[in-house]
Amino acid sequence: MNEHDPDKLVDIIASLEPTFGGVNLEDIKAPECFYIEQKLRERMNIPVFHDDQHGTAIISAAAIINSLRIIGKKLKKFVLLPLVQERLQLLV
Secondary structure, eight states: OOOOOHHHHHHHHHHTGGGOSOEEEOSOOTTHHHHHHHHHHHHOSSOEEEHHHHHHHHHHHHHHHHHHHHHTOOGGGSOOOHHHHHHHHHHO
16 A cells, blocks of 8 residues: 555555455554554454564464364463463464
8 A cells, every 4th residue: 555644544454344354564664553553453343463563473373273283182281471372362
């Protein structure tokens, strides 16, 4: 998108909510990325992630979840750090 005003960008992205199951923000410079992510989370009822902050964690969590499914184990039987646990709840 060719929009540089953070509030206008929030409006544009929020208007797309009915057609998406989640939003991954990519290549938005700080500090605007933090503002945009927060405003979108407040307005939208779908997951909103900032790739630079959450991308690696999401991919790692997906790998863990899929690995456990393959070997027939349950995630509940493993001890996770609170932040990891919080992020996984958004995916499961």
